[in-house]
Amino acid sequence: MTTQQKPLKPxxxxxxxxxxxxxGLKQHEFRLQLCKACGxxxxxxxxxxxxxLSEDTEWVKASGEGTLWxxxxxxxxxxxxxxxxxxxxxxxxLKEKPLKCLVLSWLVNCKLEDVYxxxxxKVAFEAIPNEDITLYxxxxx
Amino acid sequence: xxxxxxxxxxxxxLTEQAVQIDRSSQSLQLEALKGALADAGLEAKxxxxxxxxxxxxxxxxxxxxxxxxxxxxxxxCMGATAVAEAVAHINAGLCxxxxxxxxxxxxxxxxxxxxxxxxxxxxxxxxxxxxxASVWGMYIIPWYAxxxxxxxxxxxxxxxxxxxxAVTFRHHxxxxxxxxxxxxxxxxxxxxxxxxxxxxxxHLLDCCLANHGAYAFVVTTAERARNLKKKPxxxxxxxxxxxxxxxxxxxxxxxxxxxxxxxxxxxAQAGVTHDDLDVLGIYDCFTITVVRLMEDLxxxxxxxxxxxxxxGNLTLNGKWPTNLDGGLLSHSHNGLPGGMHVVEVVRQLRxxxxxxRQVPNAKIGFCHDQGFAVLGRHGSCVLAVD
Numbered sequence: 001m002t003t004q005q006k007p008l009k010p011x012x013x014x015x016x017x018x019x020x021x022x023x024g025l026k027q028h029e030f031r032l033q034l035c036k037a038c039g040x041x042x043x044x045x046x047x048x049x050x051x052x053l054s055e056d057t058e059w060v061k062a063s064g065e066g067t068l069w070x071x072x073x074x075x076x077x078x079x080x081x082x083x084x085x086x087x088x089x090x091x092x093x094l095k096e097k098p099l100k101c102l103v104l105s106w107l108v109n110c111k112l113e114d115v116y117x118x119x120x121x122k123v124a125f126e127a128i129p130n131e132d133i134t135l136y137x138x139x140x141x
Numbered sequence: 142x143x144x145x146x147x148x149x150x151x152x153x154x155l156t157e158q159a160v161q162i163d164r165s166s167q168s169l170q171l172e173a174l175k176g177a178l179a180d181a182g183l184e185a186k187x188x189x190x191x192x193x194x195x196x197x198x199x200x201x202x203x204x205x206x207x208x209x210x211x212x213x214x215x216x217x218c219m220g221a222t223a224v225a226e227a228v229a230h231i232n233a234g235l236c237x238x239x240x241x242x243x244x245x246x247x248x249x250x251x252x253x254x255x256x257x258x259x260x261x262x263x264x265x266x267x268x269x270x271x272x273x274a275s276v277w278g279m280y281i282i283p284w285y286a287x288x289x290x291x292x293x294x295x296x297x298x299x300x301x302x303x304x305x306x307a308v309t310f311r312h313h314x315x316x317x318x319x320x321x322x323x324x325x326x327x328x329x330x331x332x333x334x335x336x337x338x339x340x341x342x343x344h345l346l347d348c349c350l351a352n353h354g355a356y357a358f359v360v361t362t363a364e365r366a367r368n369l370k371k372k373p374x375x376x377x378x379x380x381x382x383x384x385x386x387x388x389x390x391x392x393x394x395x396x397x398x399x400x401x402x403x404x405x406x407x408x409a410q411a412g413v414t415h416d417d418l419d420v421l422g423i424y425d426c427f428t429i430t431v432v433r434l435m436e437d438l439x440x441x442x443x444x445x446x447x448x449x450x451x452x453g454n455l456t457l458n459g460k461w462p463t464n465l466d467g468g469l470l471s472h473s474h475n476g477l478p479g480g481m482h483v484v485e486v487v488r489q490l491r492x493x494x495x496x497x498r499q500v501p502n503a504k505i506g507f508c509h510d511q512g513f514a515v516l517g518r519h520g521s522c523v524l525a526v527d
Contacts, residue, residue: 008266009278015271044272044390070294072286073341074278081278089283089340106277117294131266135276 007080011133018045020059025134030123032062032096043094043101051099064123065141066094069102073112086112092121092138109139144412148228149366149373150524151359152181153484158321158354158473162246169244169355171206177240177357182370190214190236192223194243194477203242212236217381219243220424220479220510221407222520225379227360237361241483244355245476272389281426282348284388284514286340288395289429293342295444298432300342302447304333306428307346307470309456314467316457316498321350322471333428347428349469356480358487374487377505378410378523385517398516400437400509407507411523415440418523419503420489421455421463422482424510425470431455431463433516434509457498465489465498479510479520490526 014022024031032041037054041062048055071090074081081087090107093100107115108124120141127134154176156162156169170193178184190212191200200213212235215226219241227239269275274284292298308330314323328346336345366373382399408414423438425431432446440461441449455463466472466485473481486506488494505525512518 008264010269010273010275011266012271012273012276013268018271070287070291072283072290072343073338074283074286075337075341076282076339077278078280084278087278089277089279089287091287104274104277104279117290128266 006082009080011128011131011135014133017047021045022133024059024061025125025136026127028125029061030064030136031059032094032101033057034060040099041094041096041101042099043103063095066092066101066103066121066138068107068115068117068119068121068138069093070117071107071115073115088112088115090121090138103136106137107139108137114140144377144410146363146375146377147379147410148231148360148376149363150224150376150483150487151361151366151369151371151373152177152179152183153358153487154180154356155319155481155484156244156355158319158352158475160321160350160352162353164246166245166247166355169246169353170242170357173244173355173357174240174242177242177359180371181359181361183238183359187238188240190227190230190239192217192219192226192239192241194219212239214239217479217520219477220422220481220483220520221379221403221508221522222381222510222518223480224360224376224483224508224522225381225520228376228379231360231362237365239360240357241360241480242355242357243475243477243480246353270389274388279388281514282340282343285427285429286343288433288515289342289347289427291395292429292432292447296447298447300334300344301330302451303347303428303432304330305451305453306425306431306455307333309450309453310425310464310468311471313457313465313498314471316495317466317472318495320467320472321352323467343427343429349426349474350471352473352475354473354475356475356478356484358480358483372491372526374490374524374526376522377413377525378407379521380406380410381518381520383513383518385513387513387517395433395516396437396443398433398437398511399519400434400511400516400521401439403519403521404438404509407521407523411505411525413505413523415461417505418461418507420465420486420500420506421461422486422506422508423455423463423468424479424482425464425468426474428470430511430516434511437516438509438521457500462500465494465500477512479512482508482510483522483524486524490524
């Protein structure tokens with residue numbers, strides 16, 4: 001067994017229920033649940049619509065566009081993230097309405113001095129080496 | 142009509158609070174539990190309910206330790222929320238004497254929350270829950286930093302205004318010989334702004350401590366309280382509410398938080414308004430937390446929390462003296478520290494703290510705790526003495 005000198009970043013464990021989302025990332029699609037009863041998008045994924053509690057849902061390709069709702073520039077982090085310091089944690093408000101879809105991720109490919117609340121951003125995809133998973137990040141639009 | 146005395150806090154206790162304590166969590170908790178009972182003039186045999194979380198402690202383990210079945214009276218973040226839970230259980234007749242106890246000697250608030258078993262770092266990435274924010278390098282401080290950034294964007298709140306909270310509570314800590322940071326002396330706004338940036342816009346001194354220690358308090362009926370050792374501190378109102386899953390789902394908006402529900406509920410039960418409150422204990426894990434809570438609890442309007450704290454309202458001589466022990470920022474944050482504020486407000490109302498930090502003639506106090514980053518879980522209570 002080979003061992004890394006540095007711990008690897010943790011990864012999420014996709015659920016069966018949300019497989020369409022994680023499959024979408026591999027195809028470079030950011031998918032959202034759309035309630036077929038009331039037309040609301042929702043995030044995080046949930047079994048039922050928080051607006052009307054309907055479980056009649058379809059996964060649709062979302063715009064992947066939004067604005068930076070808030071962020072933090074992080075100067076202290078665990079060992080798995082040590083090489084990334086400073087990094088920008090971001091909460092992005094997606095274009096999709098009417099419910100606010102606030103997505104937590106990172107803002108990358110952006111100078112620290114260029115970040116501001118309200119800046120247009122779009123989703124980007126990162127296939128993790130040696131793992132069967134693709135993650136989502138945001139970049140300036 | 143006089144408000145109902147729903148129950149009373151009859152005993153409180155703090156162990157030593159320190160950066161490192163070379164004892165087990167259980168040892169600290171036992172000292173706190175025994176100490177709170179002794180403060181009330183009660184014995185372990187009088188207990189029939191418990192609220193204990195944190196570390197490996199839980200009601201079941203305590204029932205074995207105490208050698209008797211107990212009512213598991215709540216699972217809370219241990220401050221005003223635990224008061225609300227204890228009062229509800231007592232008034233429902235499920236139990237009569239509840240101890241709330243928390244303590245630990247292993248707490249760290251840092252970013253190293255993702256751990257591996259064994260000494261060898263695995264060659265595959267560790268897998269977490271589906272939406273676990275640690276995937277993004279998140280830990281407690283970035284959550285609150287993001288809230289602070291949004292508040293600055295929406296309301297023009299400044300780092301200088303936030304720093305006032307840290308400066309005020311450090312001053313209070315210098316008046317409390319048992320506080321961890323008091324011995325280092327007072328700090329200025331410049332000191333806060335010049336401390337190193339941890340997660341922008343929060344500096345090191347915008348953040349609370351992360352240390353060891355324990356506390357406990359005992360709640361019982363108002364009737365039983367009258368015949369115990371210390372002056373009863375009555376619970377006139379208490380409420381709790383929750384509004385997100387911790388560190389995972391994002392509250393759709395930071396405003397309003399459930400503090401807008403719990404604060405008015407507790408005050409309405411007590412028949413009091415803000416102007417009636419003599420002393421406050423407000424959860425202060427970060428400077429921004431206090432700013433937001435003062436807004437949502439109605440001490441000032443939404444967006445005005447920054448100027449409210451900068452005006453000195455929370456100082457010992459201000460309109461609402463707050464966290465006179467030094468708070469989580471400068472006294473102690475021992476993991477689940479909501480009960481620290483309850484202990485301090487009880488002691489203030491009894492008039493038994495050091496004279497230099499005693500609010501003269503304090504009759505009515507208010508405590509608020511929160512948890513589940515950020516502002517996801519809340520409890521409020523109004524406490525009073527005759």
